[in-house]
Every structure is written in C-alpha cells, then in structure tokens.
Amino acid sequence: MGLDQARAFLDAAAGTRLYALFVLALYLGLRRGELLGLRWEDIDFEKETLTIRRNVQRVGGSLVVTTPKRLQK
Secondary structure (H helix, E strand, O other): HHHHHHHHHHHHHHHOOOOHHHHHHHHHHHOHHHHHOOOOHHHHOOOOOOOOEEEEEEOEEEEEEEOOHHOOO
C-alpha cells in the first residue's frame, strides 16, 4: 500500500469506531491477531510505548489467545 492509498484509506475510515485500530495497523505494521489482542494495560503512556503481549487466532472455529512467538521462552 502506497502513502496516497494509506491516506485515502484513513480519510475514508475517519469517524468510524475502528479508526484507531486502522492507524495502528498502518503506522506500526501490526498483524490482525496482534491488534485484536491489545488491551489498555499494553500502553505505557509515561514511556510512550506499546507492548504486544497477546495474539488472537482462530483455531478450529474458536478464538484462542496466545503469546506471540517473539515473547515465548
């Protein structure tokens, strides 16, 4: 997706309830499962950081919350 396409997409999405999700997806390059796993406690407003701690996947027709591979030990 080019810059002009991204701007057009965000312009079209402005005012929708998923706008912030779309901004994160485009700006940070997060995957759908990473976006769906976000919670407010994943944001550190003082340090201005966002930590990806969960991933939501569909497994056998059910949604399953997992740990992203980069966080697994």
